[in-house]
Amino acid sequence: MLARWPMSVDLTTVKKIASLARLAVSEDEAEALVPELNGILHWVEQLGEVDVTGVEPMTAVIPNTLRLREDAVTDGNVRDKVLANAPQAEHGFFAVPKVIE
Amino acid sequence: MSSYRIQGATGEWEVVIGLEVHAQVVSQAKLFSGAATAFGAEPNTQVSLVDAAMPGMLPVPNRECIRQAVRTGLAINAQINKWSRFDRKNYFYADLPQGYQISQLYHPLVGEGELVIEADEKAGIAADKAIGIERIHVEQDAGKLMHDQHPTRSYVDLNRSGVALMEIVSRPDMRSPAEAGAYLRKLRAILRYVGSCDGNMEEGSMRADVNVSVRKPGDEFGTRTETKNVNSVRFVMQAIEYEAQRQVDVIEGGGRIVQETRLFNPDTGTTRSMRSKEDAHDYRYFPDPDLLPLVLEDSFIEDCLHSLPELPDAKRKRYVEGLGLSDYNARVLTAEAETARWFEALLAEGARIQKKSEGEVAKASANWLLSELYGALNRLGKTLEDSPVNPERGAELLALVADGTISGSIAKQVFEIMLESGDAPAKIVEDKGLKQTTDTGAIEAAVAKILSDNADKVEQYKGGKDALFGFFVGQTMKAMQGKANPQIVNELLKKALG
């Protein structure tokens, strides 16, 4: 069965996606992205031609399964390293603008 | 049969409840990193570079977390999926360093199972009821945001970031706050029996997302809301009550319920819409490409199965059928893993020192534990875990009663002394001279004195007032300071009274 492809993206969609990705875009940038994205999406949509009946999506590039590690404390206690590159660290915490939940 | 209904202006409403319980897995280290999981550490000290999502860091899963989730699944008779996989749930929040939570959407570790809540007349649960469990998946916990330490900033502590959680997702099978409460308590008991979660709701190791909708009985499911992170059984029940009523009010007021995330306020018992999660609905789940499929060997699952303790339902059945306990006592004794453990230690020691079967000592042990010991602990504000009397001492005390060394009433005195001094009951009996006397001469003398002092009552007794026999027994025991063997007292009194 061929995949069904969505219609082209419009400006509203581009803005919605940018917001979902937490990328501030100007009106101009968003407008420029519309044809660009449509070009790329239209191009990738040729994948819909491929008959994938009975094909499982790839789950491991090199067939293999997950290794499990032993339950032991081997890490942590490195607060200085964890905070070393922080734009704002106070009292052993990362600081961010106040969040209202 | 009384089912829970909300009386609205337009008639009766039924409430439909599903719970997603996040239970912290008992493990030394985190799900995907070697940092510790202990509660209460200094901020950001139990954080590895992996937990802080530094560039280039990669997750490696902890076997114990997988094992505990499988054991939990087996404990609710669930299907264990030998092939499962981790997915990423993508959203942006300051407590989520990776920008995604590693979870399981498409192929969870544990599939369909169920849990039975018991009939409870008082709570309006008419009969035992099976609550479906859709799945258990394993995922990372988020960090913690602190809002009240700075006027314009929130602080981020990643100590919890990456701690393993089991998300236990029920079917929308519950129909009243009481059923939800019973489900949570039962689930908590099972987790503690299994040892996969400590069930400590105050420390956040168990919390529930409460899905509530309302409908007219027989109608389709209504739109549900999800109240996040409710952290006690009572609060869950409150949240359901409030939310169900709110939904009825909205609908009857001509409004519509929007599917949304809500926050519970424990101070007011109310819920409110959660601003911060407004646009978080598109999580863009996809398989985590840093991790491979998790494939379990049969032997792994078998080991998990064999490691399970006897679970509450099986235990309760055995207490009733094998030990001859009442259904009520069996239920109370098995409700918490700790109680059952204590009881079984008491039983084992009692049977050993009395050279009897456990069945023969079960009733006396259960009665003593549930009345004497619980009464004392309540009075002292203590729990079984910090009980001043341990099961061995308790068994010794019961053995002294059973072999006639002391009477039941003396046992109460001895127990009081044990609670204070912690001494062995035999020593207390010895030191205080509380040993029951079987000296027939002394008892005969006491009987003779009582009967002569109460000649009038003897007359009445002989005239047919049989109830006075108890009075003579009581007087004799009193004269003997409680230490006379009651059987001998009975015999001698009967003889003396002709």
Next chain:
Amino acid sequence: MTNLTDLTVAEIRDGFRAGDFSAREVAQAFNANVAAAKALNAFIVDTPEHALAAADQADKDRAAGTLKPLSGVPIGMKDLFCTTGVQTTAASHMLEGFKPTYESTVSQKLWDAGAGMLGKLNLDQFAMGSSNETSYFGNVISPWRRNDGGNAPLAPGGSSGGSSAAIAARLCPAATGTDTGGSIRQPAAFTGISGIKPTYGRCSRWGIIAFASSLDQAGPMARTVTDCAILLESMAGFDPKDSTSLDRPVPQWEAGLSADLRGKKVGIPKEYRVDGLDADVARVWDDGIAWLKDAGAEIVEVSLPHSKYALPAYYIIAPAEASSNLARYDGVRYGLRDLPDGANLQDMYAATRAAGFGPEVKRRIIIGTYVLSAGFYDAYYTQAQKVRALIAQDFAKAFEACDVILAPTAPSAAFGLGENVDDPLKMYLNDVFAVPASLAGLPAMSVPGGLSKDGLPLGLQIIGPAFDEQAVLNAGLAIEQRAAFTARPEEWW
């Protein structure tokens, strides 16, 4: 005395061991070349002191008789590998000033083997690009120029363009690269050097800034096949910190090198002979076939029927993974923070990411976000992963009939900087021959095959079955010996 910077890794290693020169002399010579080649913009950070310290240690070790495999060899490090205390940026403004407190597994293995670091090499931002024009720190200029007398600046390829340019210009004898969809092979081809992407999982990804996790793979770039084998031996190996790392012993690839291909079969994928294939590329491919035949191999035609779908599948899978991998750059724990007045947390994220990421990175994040978003996931991502499975099956089938596959590395020689920047699709097509092996996780390398009529290098690509880097290296060696590629860019910088 020979010019030390003209020596290969093997020659430096052996000459140093033989006492022909000191490690310090080598390091100084390369440090000087690095310092003199600013015009190429190949390095984001120079670390001459690191190279000298490693050299001094090597000189001591030589005196003490405790030599290590790469003692005396300085290399360049792609700035995608986290290096303790040395700024690591992925060529992005987002990570400008970021100094990791940890060392990537691969770079640590190289230092443990005795190598020194000349500097952190420029690249396409977050390894997204095929021309090194997306770096926040400016384009890398290829040392090569066309023979047309013009001085048009050319692309060194990407994303490992700093690595390729630096090696071709003799700023370092070898460097690390990473390959997600051709990022080692295509720049190697553009600059007339060699580079190998090993089997997915051979080199640990721990400490390498992620682009697309299921595709990213580190590998060496150098001027000879032997050098690639030497470097790869030190870079590869099981790492328990990477769940996708291969738990297999590292073969002795250098010792196993043999250009004798008698009894081997070389597959020529018919689908790669696309209409309008560049004439120079076709000619060099034919040369390659002839050389392998000359080395004793039997040439067979193979079919990789889903090849044409590899690139579109890649441009779903790689951006999808990237959109998620790059979510961690949010201005909270490290890197850039842009906090406009009165901004809340989510505003801060959006502003930070808008300011920190370059246009190509944003484009891919948006594509990736879109293809994973509600309602589109199956149509795009699941379909792409199914096609990917078919592509891997194509290779598996082909390798029943042959030992290695020979194909062009890229559809053209290096293009001019700025030529393709306005058309992302045209740029993406550069990786048309490289991407299939990436999707299938197979070892693949590029070796120089000859020059275009403009006098620019063209690469030949050898693809092998999983785990058989040796077969790839051996075929590469056979080509190297026969191609006798001695061309080098004239020094203009």
